[in-house]
Amino acid sequence: MSNARKVVIALGGNALQEPGSPATAEAQLEVVKKTCDYLAEISCRGYEIAIAHGNGPQVGRILLASETAREVTPAMPFDVCGAMSQGYIGYHIQQGLKYALNKRNKNIPVVSLVTQVVVEKNDPAFQNPTKPIGPFYSEEEAKQLMAEKGYVMKEDAGRGWRRVVASPMPRKIVELDSVIRLWDTTIVITVGGGGVPVIEHLDGTFEGVAAVIDKDLAAERLAEDVGADILLILTEVEKVAINFNKPDQKNLDHMTLLEAAQYVDEGQFAPGSMLPKVEAAIRFVRANPSKRAIITSLYKAVEALEGKAGTHVTFN
Numbered sequence: 001m002s003n004a005r006k007v008v009i010a011l012g013g014n015a016l017q018e019p020g021s022p023a024t025a026e027a028q029l030e031v032v033k034k035t036c037d038y039l040a041e042i043s044c045r046g047y048e049i050a051i052a053h054g055n056g057p058q059v060g061r062i063l064l065a066s067e068t069a070r071e072v073t074p075a076m077p078f079d080v081c082g083a084m085s086q087g088y089i090g091y092h093i094q095q096g097l098k099y100a101l102n103k104r105n106k107n108i109p110v111v112s113l114v115t116q117v118v119v120e121k122n123d124p125a126f127q128n129p130t131k132p133i134g135p136f137y138s139e140e141e142a143k144q145l146m147a148e149k150g151y152v153m154k155e156d157a158g159r160g161w162r163r164v165v166a167s168p169m170p171r172k173i174v175e176l177d178s179v180i181r182l183w184d185t186t187i188v189i190t191v192g193g194g195g196v197p198v199i200e201h202l203d204g205t206f207e208g209v210a211a212v213i214d215k216d217l218a219a220e221r222l223a224e225d226v227g228a229d230i231l232l233i234l235t236e237v238e239k240v241a242i243n244f245n246k247p248d249q250k251n252l253d254h255m256t257l258l259e260a261a262q263y264v265d266e267g268q269f270a271p272g273s274m275l276p277k278v279e280a281a282i283r284f285v286r287a288n289p290s291k292r293a294i295i296t297s298l299y300k301a302v303e304a305l306e307g308k309a310g311t312h313v314t315f316n
């Protein structure tokens, strides 16, 4: 792993928001500053990084604010809400990361790129919304919102009810050339929130659609396309587990491609949380048999890159 230097990082929700803390921009900035200390450390260890991040809570709140303000100003289309979420999350990461890099006397530019990601118009995900966005509600509140506003809402991993939207597969990163051109000189924050989902028309134009792409799958697309050595997926837990939250839970240091696929078949990973991460890891390693994907926590990221922490997914 010593020469593996090119890393695409996918940042999980806890890198942007602390559970239970107010969902304000100010609170997010405080969390992002801490997150960026870990990211700066990775950069200072000599890794070349690009950063993807989630946006479920943020895009949902922007949408809610926009819909609530309808009486005074026209509501924003969903794809525009996605672009807005990329903008303000990227802005926070730019501030936090630049500060953390400066503290380490490392002068490297940081930019965020509003990034479009092409999805297929006929993706079956449009018929089956699964991606939770925005705040949590009680079951009673959710039922009322479903009846009054026509929202699709589902229970989210025992944490409460949330609005859900379609989450189609990322097929192509529209701004990929720019990411590649910037790579050698700049830390690029891209495919934020999985990218703004767009459909590509035959005449080469793009049209935004109402959906939220999974950021782990978009980060995987990016990692393949830029020829990254490592796809580093950062979340709350240090390791992926089998029999998660059961008395016989076993944390995994390593999974081969076959083992990972078998655990997926056994239903070991919760859909909408750990499953897309393992699926992204599988895709990356299947396409790049000599490379690796790592799933770990932000706090263990540096150790994981050195092979001393996290769950490593490799071909064999």
Ligand SMILES: Nc1ncnc2c1ncn2[C@@H]1O[C@H](COP(=O)(O)OP(=O)(O)O)[C@@H](O)[C@H]1O
Residues within 6 Å of the ligand: 011, 012, 013, 014, 054, 234, 235, 236, 237, 239, 240, 241, 242, 243, 244, 268, 269, 270, 272, 273, 274, 275
């Ligand atoms: N098999 C598993 N192994 C480890 N964690 C799991 C597993 N299944 C579900 N989880 C949960 O999934 C969470 C990661 O999903 P989530 O919080 O939705 O992701 P994100 O970090 O992208 O916001 C972990 O923090 C853990 O609580």
Ligand SMILES: NC(=O)OP(=O)(O)O
Residues within 6 Å of the ligand: 012, 013, 053, 054, 055, 056, 057, 132, 192, 193, 194, 212, 213, 214, 215, 216
């Ligand atoms: N776009 C996306 O995957 O966001 P979350 O990580 O917040 O679900």
